[in-house]
Every structure is written in C-alpha cells, then in structure tokens.
Amino acid sequence: MPRILLVEDNEMNRDMLSRRLQRRGYEVLIAVDGQLGVEMAQAELPDLILMDMSLPTIDGWEATRALKAAAATKDIPVIALTAHAMSTDRDKAIEAGCDDYDTKPIELSRLLGKMETLLGQSGGSAGPTQ
Amino acid sequence: MSELPKPIEERIQHFLPRNLLHDLRTPLGHILGYSELLIEQMQESGHEEFIPHLEKIRKAGRELVVMMSENFKSK
Numbered sequence: 240m241p242r243i244l245l246v247e248d249n250e251m252n253r254d255m256l257s258r259r260l261q262r263r264g265y266e267v268l269i270a271v272d273g274q275l276g277v278e279m280a281q282a283e284l285p286d287l288i289l290m291d292m293s294l295p296t297i298d299g300w301e302a303t304r305a306l307k308a309a310a311a312t313k314d315i316p317v318i319a320l321t322a323h324a325m326s327t328d329r330d331k332a333i334e335a336g337c338d339d340y341d342t343k344p345i346e347l348s349r350l351l352g353k354m355e356t357l358l359g360q361s362g363g364s365a366g367p368t369q
Numbered sequence: 370m371s372e373l374p375k376p377i378e379e380r381i382q383h384f385l386p387r388n389l390l391h392d393l394r395t396p397l398g399h400i401l402g403y404s405e406l407l408i409e410q411m412q413e414s415g416h417e418e419f420i421p422h423l424e425k426i427r428k429a430g431r432e433l434v435v436m437m438s439e440n441f442k443s444k
Contacts, residue, residue: 249395252399255402259406293391322395322398342394343394343395344397344402344434345398345401347405
C-alpha cells in the first residue's frame with residue numbers, strides 16, 4: 240500500500256482528498272503546514288508527497304527545496320498542488336524541485352494518473368493494492 | 370462570458386486581483402470534491418436516488434471551472 244504524505248493547511252481539502260485516496264487503497268499521512276511536512280517526510284519517508292504550495296510556517300516551494308536538498312528525501316516524488324493556475328506557478332514549482340504539478344480544483348482521475356506514473360518511476364508499486 | 374469582446378475580457382483580468390481566482394477555486398474544489406465523494410458513497414451504499422442530484426451539483430461546479438479557465442487563461 241503506497242504511503243502518501245498530504246501537506247495541506249485547508250481542513251476541508253485535507254479531509255476530502257485523504258478520504259478519497261484512502262478509499263482507493265492509499266495510506267495517507269497528514270501534515271498541516273510546511274515545516275511539519277518536512278519533518279514528517281524525514282521521519283516517515285513516504286512513497287510520494289502531495290504538497291500544497293500556499294502553506295503557513297514555510298511555504299510549499301521552500302519545503303520542497305528543503306526535501307530535495309536532503310539525501311534521505313531527495314528521491315521522494317513531490318506533486319505540487321495549487322489553486323493558482325498561472326503558467327508561472329507551474330514553472331516555479333518545477334524550479335523548486337517538484338516532480339509534477341496539478342491545479343485545484345483537483346480532478347481526481349488526473350491526479351491519480353500523475354501519482355501512479357511517479358510511483359512507478361520511483362520503484363514503488365504504480366498504485367494501491369485493493 | 371466566453372463571448373466577451375477581448376478588450377473587455379482584458380480589462381476584467383486587469384482589475385481582478387490574482388488572489389480572487391485562487392480564493393474562488395478553493396470553495397469550488399470543496400463543492401466538487403465532496404459531491405464526487407458523496408456520489409461514490411451513494412453508489413456503494415445503494416442510495417442511487419440521490420445520485421442525479423449530486424451529479425447536477427458536480428456538473429454545475431465543473432461548468433464553473435471551465436468558465437474560469439476559458440475566461441481567465443494563464444499568462
């Protein structure tokens with residue numbers, strides 16, 4: 240069962256996305272801000288991180304840069320999630336080290352496709368075992 | 370709104386704060402996400418009678434997403 244770290248400060252987004260992923264067989268860990276996201280990623284070494292970019296303490300770009308600079312977490316795929324839909328936001332996320340990018344409102348099938356691609360590339364199972 | 374002449378569309382984009390689009394997308398995401406979650410749950414629990422209503426909520430939400438995407442394209 241792939242372990243996903245969801246770093247998201249919005250309570251409804253956390254609740255909704257974690258429940259939908261759990262229903263598809265993913266184990267979902269939760270962090271409510273950027274600093275906790277980095278700490279939890281270092282402690283739990285999840286298979287993939289879904290990173291909101293507008294976060295308290297440190298934002299998603301800084302958190303991603305920290306994760307990609309650390310040997311233990313640099314290979315964990317990070318998908319940036321943001322409600323900003325400008326092309327510069329995507330470029331900014333990729334520059335910070337994010338492996339992919341998706342916009343809110345989340346279209347789950349699209350996001351699952353990106354997750355499965357990255358999980359496959361990183362050597363994990365491409366999707367959850369149901 | 371997709372039929373707006375370009376100069377007006379450009380003026381609207383100029384005056385819309387960037388954060389407004391972000392702020393609109395967040396509750397829209399809640400409407401879409403929870404309606405889709407409920408559709409899944411109703412399908413599983415056999416409460417098919419609620420699904421058409423939930424589909425209407427989801428459809429309306431998706432139309433708003435398309436409207437926003439088409440009229441406020443990424444620069």
